[in-house]
Amino acid sequence: MRFDPQLAQAGTKRVIKAGDFEQTTLKSGNEVTVYAEQVKQDKVLWHGHGNMNRTTGNVAHIYAALVASGNGSGTAGDAIEGELVAAITDSDQRRVLASTTIDDLGELADAEASERTERPMHPALEPFAKPGRHLELRILAAPESDGVEVDPANSNARLYYSEA
Numbered sequence: 001m002r003f004d005p006q007l008a009q010a011g012t013k014r015v016i017k018a019g020d021f022e023q024t025t026l027k028s029g030n031e032v033t034v035y036a037e038q039v040k041q042d043k044v045l046w047h048g049h050g051n052m053n054r055t056t057g058n059v060a061h062i063y064a065a066l067v068a069s070g071n072g073s074g075t076a077g078d079a080i081e082g083e084l085v086a087a088i089t090d091s092d093q094r095r096v097l098a099s100t101t102i103d104d105l106g107e108l109a110d111a112e113a114s115e116r117t118e119r120p121m122h123p124a125l126e127p128f129a130k131p132g133r134h135l136e137l138r139i140l141a142a143p144e145s146d147g148v149e150v151d152p153a154n155s156n157a158r159l160y161y162s163e164a
Contacts, residue, residue, distance in 0.1 A: 001047065001086060001088075001098050001099065001100035001125040001126065001127070002100075002125060002126060003052050003123045003124065003125060003126075004046075004124055004125065004126035005051075007046055007124035007125070007126055007128065007162065008049075008050050008051045008052075008058070008123060008124040009058075010124075010162070010164055011046070011049070011124070011162030011163055011164040012162065012163050012164070013049040013050070013060065013160055013162060014049075014160065014161050014162065014163055015158060015159075015160060016035055016137065016157070016158075016159040016160065016161065017157055017158060017159075018064070018065075018066065018152050018153075018155035018156050018157040019152050019153065020035055020152070021034045021035050021066075021137075021150055021152040021155065021157070022034050022035065022036075022150070022152070023069060023149060023150055023151065023152055024149065024150055025071075025072050025147060025148070025149045025150075026080065026082070026139055026141035026145050026146065026147070026148050026149070026150065027141060027146060027147070028141045028142065028143045028145065028146035028147075029140075029141070029143075030140070030141070031085055031087070031099075031138040031139070031140050032138060032139050032141065033087075033093070033136050033137070033138050034137055034138065034139055034150055035136060035137040036089075036093065036134045036135070036136045036137075037134065037135045037136075037161070038091075038132070038133070038134050039129045039130060039131050039132060039133050039134070039135065040131060041131045041132070042131070043131065043163055043164065044128045044129060044130060044131070044163075044164050045128060045129045045135045045161055045162065045163050046124060046125060046126065046127070046128040046129065046135070046161065046162050047086040047088075047100075047102075047122070047124075047125045047135065047160075047161055047162075048060055048086075048122040048123045048124045048125045048160055048161065048162065049122070049123070049124055049160040049161070049162045050121075050123055050124060051123055051124075052121060052123045054117060054121070059117075059121050059123070060121060060122045060123065060160040061116050061117060061118075061119035061120070061121060061122075062102070062103075062108065062111070062119060062120055062121070062122045062157075062158060062159050062160065063108055063109070063111040063112040063114075063119050063120075063156070063157065063158055064084055064105060064108040064109065064111075064112075064155075064156075064157035064158075064159060065079070065108070065109040065112045065155060065156045065157065066079070066080040066105060066109070066139070066150060066151075066155040066157065067079060067080060067150075067151050067154050067155050068080060068145075068148040068149060068150070068151060069149040069150065069151035069154075070149075070151070071149040072147045072148050072149040073146065073147030073148055074145065074147070074148035074149070076151070076154075077151075077154065078148065079105075079106070079109060080105055080139065080141070080145045080148055080150065080155075081105055081106060081141070081142035081144050081145045082104075082105050082139050082140050082141040082142040082145055083101050083102075083103070083104055083105065083139070083140040083142075084101070084102045084103060084104075084105055084108060084137060084138075084139060084159075085099055085100070085101050085102065085137070085138040085139070085140055086099060086100055086101075086102050086125065086135075086136075086137060086138075087099040087135075087136040087137075087138055088127065088129045088133055088134065088135060088136070089133065089134045089136055090133060090134075091132040091133060091134070093134050093136070097127075097133065098127055099138075100125065101140075102120075102122060102137075102159075103120050105139070107120065108120065108157075112156060122159060122160055124162055128164075135161055137159065
């Protein structure tokens with residue numbers, strides 16, 4: 001997946017918050033889906049929104065401070081370590097058609113305390129997901145987060161996708 005200047009000028013910005021995530025258990029070394037949106041028949045979706053240039057004003061600044069629920073191997077409130085991955089999957093969610101790492105979860109957690117315009121950017125990425133396919137966010141857990149369950153209610157995140 002890569003930045004697409006044409007998609008950057010198109011679509012409606014949609015927000016993904018931590019409360020939209022699934023409460024699921026992570027496994028080190030495996031990507032685990034924490035958010036999935038199936039594309040409706042009359043729409044297309046793509047990860048991110050806007051440009052890569054901070055001075056344009058049309059930029060999606062993101063953060064994600066994800067914590068453990070206390071179920072599984074982690075203690076409630078422990079920071080989840082690993083990478084956040086953007087993916088597009090087929091209609092059965094079995095085959096990954098495109099994916100890219102957004103950022104390290106530690107970096108994204110630190111960004112929550114930063115000024116909005118200093119946070120990492122998540123620009124519009126191609127390809128877009130066609131009707132029936134799924135737009136997903138996944139966590140590739142680090143070894144220290146193996147067996148930890150994600151706690152959407154106590155996590156905090158602001159990520160974006162676009163819809164047209």
